[in-house]
Amino acid sequence: MAAPCDTPSRILDAAERLFADRGIAATSLREITREAGVNLAAVNYHFGSKDGLIRELVRRRFSAVNEARLEALARLEAEYSPAPIPIEKLVRAFLEPAMRHFGEEDSAFPRFVGRLHLDPYPGMLQELRGAFLPVLERFLGPLQRVLPEVPRPVLFLRTFLMMGSLIHLLSNLRKHAEIFPACADALRDPDRILDELVGFAAAGLRHD
Amino acid sequence: MAAPCDTPSRILDAAERLFADRGIAATSLREITREAGVNLAAVNYHFGSKDGLIRELVRRRFSAVNEARLEALARLEAEYSPAPIPIEKLVRAFLEPAMRHFGEEDSAFPRFVGRLHLDPYPGMLQELRGAFLPVLERFLGPLQRVLPEVPRPVLFLRTFLMMGSLIHLLSNLRKHAEIFPACADALRDPDRILDELVGFAAAGLRHD
DNA sequence: GTCAGTTTAGAACAAACGTTCGATTTGTCC
DNA sequence: GGACAAATCGAACGTTTGTTCTAAACTGAC
Numbered sequence: 001m002a003a004p005c006d007t008p009s010r011i012l013d014a015a016e017r018l019f020a021d022r023g024i025a026a027t028s029l030r031e032i033t034r035e036a037g038v039n040l041a042a043v044n045y046h047f048g049s050k051d052g053l054i055r056e057l058v059r060r061r062f063s064a065v066n067e068a069r070l071e072a073l074a075r076l077e078a079e080y081s082p083a084p085i086p087i088e089k090l091v092r093a094f095l096e097p098a099m100r101h102f103g104e105e106d107s108a109f110p111r112f113v114g115r116l117h118l119d120p121y122p123g124m125l126q127e128l129r130g131a132f133l134p135v136l137e138r139f140l141g142p143l144q145r146v147l148p149e150v151p152r153p154v155l156f157l158r159t160f161l162m163m164g165s166l167i168h169l170l171s172n173l174r175k176h177a178e179i180f181p182a183c184a185d186a187l188r189d190p191d192r193i194l195d196e197l198v199g200f201a202a203a204g205l206r207h208d
Numbered sequence: 209m210a211a212p213c214d215t216p217s218r219i220l221d222a223a224e225r226l227f228a229d230r231g232i233a234a235t236s237l238r239e240i241t242r243e244a245g246v247n248l249a250a251v252n253y254h255f256g257s258k259d260g261l262i263r264e265l266v267r268r269r270f271s272a273v274n275e276a277r278l279e280a281l282a283r284l285e286a287e288y289s290p291a292p293i294p295i296e297k298l299v300r301a302f303l304e305p306a307m308r309h310f311g312e313e314d315s316a317f318p319r320f321v322g323r324l325h326l327d328p329y330p331g332m333l334q335e336l337r338g339a340f341l342p343v344l345e346r347f348l349g350p351l352q353r354v355l356p357e358v359p360r361p362v363l364f365l366r367t368f369l370m371m372g373s374l375i376h377l378l379s380n381l382r383k384h385a386e387i388f389p390a391c392a393d394a395l396r397d398p399d400r401i402l403d404e405l406v407g408f409a410a411a412g413l414r415h416d
Numbered sequence: 417g418t419c420a421g422t423t424t425a426g427a428a429c430a431a432a433c434g435t436t437c438g439a440t441t442t443g444t445c446c
Numbered sequence: 447g448g449a450c451a452a453a454t455c456g457a458a459c460g461t462t463t464g465t466t467c468t469a470a471a472c473t474g475a476c
Contacts, residue, residue: 023231023233023327025231025233025234026233026234118326118376118379118380119231153395154404156395157395157401157404158404158408160376160377160380160381160384161373161376161377161404161405161408161409162373163376164372164373164374164375164376164377164380165369165370165372165373165376165412166372167372167376168326168368168369168371168372168373168375168376169368169369169372171326172326172368172372173368176368187361187364187365193365196362196365196366196369197369199412199415199416200366200369200412200413200415201369201412202415203411203412203414203415203416204373204407204408204409204411204412204415205408206411207407207408207410207411208407208411
């Protein structure tokens with residue numbers, strides 16, 4: 001958080017935190033402005049509307065994740081070309097940017113990124129698709145090259161299942177861990193969790 | 209759907225369909241009653257409140273899925289005991305009941321079951337946990353027996369990731385397939401999709 | 417100090433929400 | 447056929463929603 005002082009940043013941070021916890025449609029502007037300590041009208045003044053606020057949040061977070069994914073992929077291609085990139089490297093390049101700040105206390109970033117994928121807020125789906133589809137297609141190429149025996153539609157489906165694991169992890173692990181205190185200790189280390197996710201997804205992608 | 213005629217069933221079906229598409233918090237009683245072709249007050253008359261309606265839906269669907277899971281597991285234990293149950297069989301026993309009716313036209317059941325897991329409607333989380341935790345613990349035992357080398361917390365985490373794949377598949381595959389028409393054809397067969405999901409999850413659970 | 421431009425404050429808006437109520441219709445037994 | 451319960455209906459309840467408006471407070475340049 002780092003406690004920014006200007007009103008727009010206070011609104012964005014509060015909105016991200018509340019959206020991550022309660023969902024987008026279920027969070028009102030009054031809750032956001034109360035949490036941010038600013039006036040109700042400030043949202044419409046700075047962002048035009050609730051939709052505008054959401055779009056700005058998407059730009060700030062989701063787009064950043066996707067750009068980081070593409071950069072990581074570009075680095076891998078530069079490193080391995082013309083050889084195919086190992087599947088674990090590809091998977092990690094895709095998953096790690098979304099997991100950033102996962103272990104930090106009170107960081108709503110990963111939970112919000114997860115919720116972005118699954119909250120069907122009207123008009124946001126197209127925006128998400130527009131930002132995500134190019135990334136998916138960009139990864140499917142190198143993925144197909146290391147897994148030539150897997151048919152394209154099947155590879156698409158498996159990538160889709162990997163997405164589900166990531167989103168579920170981002171959105172719900174914290175809450176679920178609270179009910180399994182015995183497991184919570186072992187699942188505290190974010191690097192370890194990322195390793196597990198990468199291993200799980202890579203094995204699922206290449207199985208049989 | 210089978211077009212039931214009595215009002216409560218019409219409400220339940222319409223609510224399930226709309227909840228699956230737009231989310232629970234984002235769907236109003238007026239939309240539900242309009243879609244069902246009944247009066248607005250009918251919801252509160254038959255179910256007491258919107259919460260009551262949701263609880264009834266959970267009972268009707270989520271509980272049924274979990275009971276089917278336990279029955280499938282019991283059948284496997286009777287078949288294999290005292291030998292450990294193969295991991296693919298275990299995974300399929302867990303995933304198949306939720307995927308039921310997946311390929312049927314206009315069946316909101318799987319999408320709704322998926323949404324049940326991820327929509328943070330107040331008070332529903334506890335109800336879901338109460339119905340799901342016993343099932344999870346019931347499966348973790350046999351799972352641990354076929355994967356003795358995997359530490360318990362790690363096994364819990366991998367099961368969690370499998371849940372994510374399932375939920376994402378149930379909730380979003382239909383919509384995502386619409387944007388990938390080339391893949392939509394190959395992903396039409398629900399049995400094939402279930403096989404892929406089982407293979408993906410089983411490989412992820414046992415990897416390394 | 418003054419003035420233009422930007423930001424914030426409080427109050428109010430129409431619309432939509434879940435819920436409640438009394439009247440009306442429907443169905444069923446005597 | 448009349449009577450009683452169950453079900454449906456239309457209308458309204460009080461809240462809460464996102465949004466808008468105008469006045470007040472602040473900011474920096476001259």
